[in-house]
Amino acid sequence: MNPRRRSKPIQIGRVTVGGDAPIVVQSMTKTDTRDISSTIDQIRELEDCGCELVRVAVPDREAAGAIAGIKKGVSIPIIADIHFDYRLALMALEAGADGLRLNPGNISQPEQVKKIVQAAQERKVPIRIGVNAGSLPKPKKPKLGIAEQMVAAALEQVKLLESLDFDLIKVSLKAFDVPTTIEAYRSIARKIPYPLHIGVTEAGTPRTGIIRSTVGISTLLYQGIGDTIRVSLTAHPREEVIAGYEILKSLNLRQRGPILVSCPSCGRAEVDIIKLAEAVEKELVKINKPIKVAVMGCVVNGPGEARDADIGIACGKGRAVLFKKGKKIKTIEERDFISALMAEVERF
Ligand code: SF4
Numbered sequence: 001m002n003p004r005r006r007s008k009p010i011q012i013g014r015v016t017v018g019g020d021a022p023i024v025v026q027s028m029t030k031t032d033t034r035d036i037s038s039t040i041d042q043i044r045e046l047e048d049c050g051c052e053l054v055r056v057a058v059p060d061r062e063a064a065g066a067i068a069g070i071k072k073g074v075s076i077p078i079i080a081d082i083h084f085d086y087r088l089a090l091m092a093l094e095a096g097a098d099g100l101r102l103n104p105g106n107i108s109q110p111e112q113v114k115k116i117v118q119a120a121q122e123r124k125v126p127i128r129i130g131v132n133a134g135s136l137p138k139p140k141k142p143k144l145g146i147a148e149q150m151v152a153a154a155l156e157q158v159k160l161l162e163s164l165d166f167d168l169i170k171v172s173l174k175a176f177d178v179p180t181t182i183e184a185y186r187s188i189a190r191k192i193p194y195p196l197h198i199g200v201t202e203a204g205t206p207r208t209g210i211i212r213s214t215v216g217i218s219t220l221l222y223q224g225i226g227d228t229i230r231v232s233l234t235a236h237p238r239e240e241v242i243a244g245y246e247i248l249k250s251l252n253l254r255q256r257g258p259i260l261v262s263c264p265s266c267g268r269a270e271v272d273i274i275k276l277a278e279a280v281e282k283e284l285v286k287i288n289k290p291i292k293v294a295v296m297g298c299v300v301n302g303p304g305e306a307r308d309a310d311i312g313i314a315c316g317k318g319r320a321v322l323f324k325k326g327k328k329i330k331t332i333e334e335r336d337f338i339s340a341l342m343a344e345v346e347r348f
Helices: 036-048 061-073 086-094 110-123 146-163 178-189 206-222 237-250 273-284 334-347
Strands: 010-012 015-017 024-028 053-057 078-082 099-102 127-132 169-174 259-262 292-296 311-315 319-324 327-333
Touching (some): 024 237, 036 053, 036 237, 053 061, 061 086, 078 086, 086 099, 086 110, 099 110, 110 146, 127 146, 146 169, 169 178, 178 206, 259 273, 273 292, 273 334, 311 334, 327 334
Parallel strands (some): 024 053, 078 099, 099 127, 127 169, 259 292
Antiparallel strands (some): 010 015, 311 319
16 A cells, blocks of 8 residues: 655644545535525534535525534534535635635636635635536647546646635545546646545445445555545435445544454355344444454354454354454354344443
């Protein structure tokens, strides 16, 4: 794994993005931003599962103004997602947004960008230059490929912001196509010192979207690229946050909550491991400590295969061996599988 690219840290409310700060997990609400109480409820749900930054859509003036009310009910920083109308960015700043996301594909007039930058500068609010392959500005050099066009669009806006003495910058270059996304990020990572927000856009429903996002995000993280991530899914945003942490946990970049190790099951298993692992996974959601829990289908290979688990069960016919750090501690009956395992997890 490559060492992490050194980026210039920025501060979004109380959250640091870039530099040595842990890679930040973020998401976006799917409620109507104008509906303040539903948006607060959803953000609180996201906070509960570890979301560290949240973005809200700002389609009109009412949504921009709603940010003030939303901020009163939540504790994580709020980023306003702005397209087309620079005045919405000004209103969102006025309402207390901790960060802005601008799309250079639809707000590019230097005069308008300048007004936003001045207002952001006064409040020390960072701006993400959020390039999206689906809404690119007209390319100046028509022969450029999509990844190159994305990079060129970002660099042009970076230059504009720098010319205004503004460096609270974060950049994203998202495409649906994973190789295009990776190419674009790899290229920009060498050209600018700012933190990168990485993700694959419009990735799809959880079944395919998590795979698509994971391939893109983890390839970049493995190369040391990325300071904050969002897994975009056509699902409740809670799923995005959970998937984000799973990616970071898989690469040993962050620790949060338990890790479930479960065997795939095979002809040797004498209990329904799929059902059991799903039930244990549900129970583990309530646990907040970093602990590795194993659910294995047989006594022959179970404890050995899950040697580095903290707590685990290896099941046989109607009974299971409960083990701790690879060592058997007791035998339990099938009706007690979940309760005995969870009691041990709580005690650990
Ligand atoms: S632990 Fe046992 S049941 Fe599970 S996959 Fe391995 S051999 Fe099969």
